[in-house]
Amino acid sequence: MTAKTPIPLDQLREQVGACHQCPLADGRTNVVFGEGDPEARVLIVGEAPGKNEDLQGRPFVGAAGKLLDDLLAVAGLAREDVFIANVLKCRPPGNRDPRPEEIELCTPYLREQTRTIDPEVIVTLGNFSTKFILKTEVGITRLHGHVQQAGRFKVFPIYHPAAALYDPTKRAALEDDFATLGELLGTRPRPEG
Numbered sequence: 153m154t155a156k157t158p159i160p161l162d163q164l165r166e167q168v169g170a171c172h173q174c175p176l177a178d179g180r181t182n183v184v185f186g187e188g189d190p191e192a193r194v195l196i197v198g199e200a201p202g203k204n205e206d207l208q209g210r211p212f213v214g215a216a217g218k219l220l221d222d223l224l225a226v227a228g229l230a231r232e233d234v235f236i237a238n239v240l241k242c243r244p245p246g247n248r249d250p251r252p253e254e255i256e257l258c259t260p261y262l263r264e265q266t267r268t269i270d271p272e273v274i275v276t277l278g279n280f281s282t283k284f285i286l287k288t289e290v291g292i293t294r295l296h297g298h299v300q301q302a303g304r305f306k307v308f309p310i311y312h313p314a315a316a317l318y319d320p321t322k323r324a325a326l327e328d329d330f331a332t333l334g335e336l337l338g339t340r341p342r343p344e345g
């Protein structure tokens with residue numbers, strides 16, 4: 153059996169930009185395809201664009217994005233080193249949770265992005281991306297910080313950075329998990345001792 157040739161990211165971006173498969177398309181200002189290194193070792197998958205992301209057409213540019221940048225630095229990574237995408241490419245109204253039918257219609261795009269980027273590690277941020285990628289009902293509280301496997305990809309679930317904006321006690325767990333990610337990748341020197 154021969155594997156399907158991955159679709160170039162620019163071509164995928166065009167497809168996603170023209171998507172009207174679900175009603176979220178009617179409310180969007182911009183599609184948020186995702187951005188970063190097309191050959192990244194790490195694909196970061198969030199939930200869905202929020203207000204700022206919808207306005208700018210870029211992922212994680214609001215408060216959670218600022219925190220994500222700081223956490224990436226803990227792993228010894230910069231935004232340009234990774235590729236950042238979301239489960240949904242359009243903003244749900246009022247930032248409500250993604251609906252199952254939206255996830256079903258939108259995630260073939262994420263699947264193609266994953267095949268094209270072919271990362272070493274997929275970092276899933278929060279419950280929605282973790283449950284989708286791992287096909288599990290186990291929650292993020294139990295899974296975060298533990299390497300999992302989905303097909304040929306290593307998956308590393310981490311709390312969604314927005315969780316720390318509502319509950320500052322989550323910040324330490326986020327920093328620990330990003331430090332572990334850096335150790336896994338060899339981008340962060342192991343602490344001495």
Ligand code: URA
Pocket residue numbers: 184198199200201202205210211212213214216217238314
């Ligand atoms: N939260 C997400 O899950 N994704 C974004 O792009 C921004 C905030």
